[in-house]
Amino acid sequence: MIFRHKTGSVTEELALIPPSKLAIENVSKSFRTSSGTVLALDRISLSVAEAEFVCLVGASGCGKSTLLNIIAGLEKPDSGRVLADGKPVTTPGRERLVMFQESALFPWLDALGNVLFGLKLKPNLTNRDRLDVARYYLELVGLTRFERANIHELSGGMKQRVALARALAPNPRVLLMDEPFAALDALTREQLYGDLQQIWTSRRKTIVFVTHNVREAACLGDRVLLFSPHPGRIQEEFPIDLPRPRDINNVDLAARASRIMHALKSFGQTEAAAVAK
Numbered sequence: 001m002i003f004r005h006k007t008g009s010v011t012e013e014l015a016l017i018p019p020s021k022l023a024i025e026n027v028s029k030s031f032r033t034s035s036g037t038v039l040a041l042d043r044i045s046l047s048v049a050e051a052e053f054v055c056l057v058g059a060s061g062c063g064k065s066t067l068l069n070i071i072a073g074l075e076k077p078d079s080g081r082v083l084a085d086g087k088p089v090t091t092p093g094r095e096r097l098v099m100f101q102e103s104a105l106f107p108w109l110d111a112l113g114n115v116l117f118g119l120k121l122k123p124n125l126t127n128r129d130r131l132d133v134a135r136y137y138l139e140l141v142g143l144t145r146f147e148r149a150n151i152h153e154l155s156g157g158m159k160q161r162v163a164l165a166r167a168l169a170p171n172p173r174v175l176l177m178d179e180p181f182a183a184l185d186a187l188t189r190e191q192l193y194g195d196l197q198q199i200w201t202s203r204r205k206t207i208v209f210v211t212h213n214v215r216e217a218a219c220l221g222d223r224v225l226l227f228s229p230h231p232g233r234i235q236e237e238f239p240i241d242l243p244r245p246r247d248i249n250n251v252d253l254a255a256r257a258s259r260i261m262h263a264l265k266s267f268g269q270t271e272a273a274a275v276a277k
């Protein structure tokens with residue numbers, strides 16, 4: 001991208017910063033519902049290295065979003081704690097930003113306005129600097145031509161691109177993604193897998209990515225953690241050492257995904273059997 005007035009603060013703002021390492025220690029969380037208490041997470045422990053891409057997979061209701069929200073500081077665990085670079089996470093912060101399935105964009109702002117929003121709280125930047133930074137990220141997600149588009153004019157894939165640019169713009173150390181591509185068609189998803197891999201490589205973020213799509217997890221993750229429900233636990237861990245960039249249709253990748261799927265299904269059967277007893 002060519003900056004006409006790239007200032008020192010813009011260069012500083014766009015600089016790569018060290019990604020965080022995360023430690024999740026013995027995190028438990030239960031919810032009281034009308035039908036009783038649900039143990040959403042049962043003593044979850046997990047370490048995520050700097051710039052690692054970890055995928056959490058599992059059936060609906062096994063606690064993936066709850067864990068992500070606790071890592072984000074949006075929810076508090078009943079017991080246990082989350083450390084980011086050794087410091088306890090107690091509140092949400094700019095260092096750890098979340099991207100949700102529904103883009104949660106502001107419909108009254110255009111694409112550029114949405115990306116600018118997250119930069120409001122950066123006192124070291126002038127308005128001109130903020131524009132440069134926001135445009136840098138819109139370009140990174142391939143939306144330069146659409147900066148003035150209204151949100152309702154954008155396709156689902158483009159909305160998620162804006163949401164990704166908005167999450168990246170404040171230069172967080174950790175990106176937390178909760179089924180960000182679940183509502184998109186297969187072709188759009190495939191393009192986004194390619195783009196996300198590229199962005200992760202170029203911007204160096206620690207990513208925790210939640211999905212119920214096993215193939216997606218195998219395509220993106222350094223590691224795939226399989227969750228089991230009721231109570232939510234990490235059932236099994238699958239390192240994925242395939243070279244990048246990965247193509248979702250790659251045969252080796254399909255083989256890895258099928259192993260994970262097998263584990264997921266066999267667990268489902270065990271659970272069904274346990275319930276039947």
Ligand SMILES: Nc1ncnc2c1ncn2[C@@H]1O[C@H](COP(=O)(O)OP(=O)(O)O)[C@@H](O)[C@H]1O
Nearest residue numbers: 031033038040059060061062063064065066067
């Ligand atoms: N705010 C809440 N109030 C009551 N129950 C909740 C709440 N959030 C999550 N749960 C319950 O906790 C369990 C885990 O939910 P969640 O983390 O959303 O799972 P996942 O993201 O894997 O689908 C589910 O049984 C869900 O119904």
Ligand SMILES: [Mg+2]
Nearest residue numbers: 064065066178
């Ligand atoms: Mg969820």
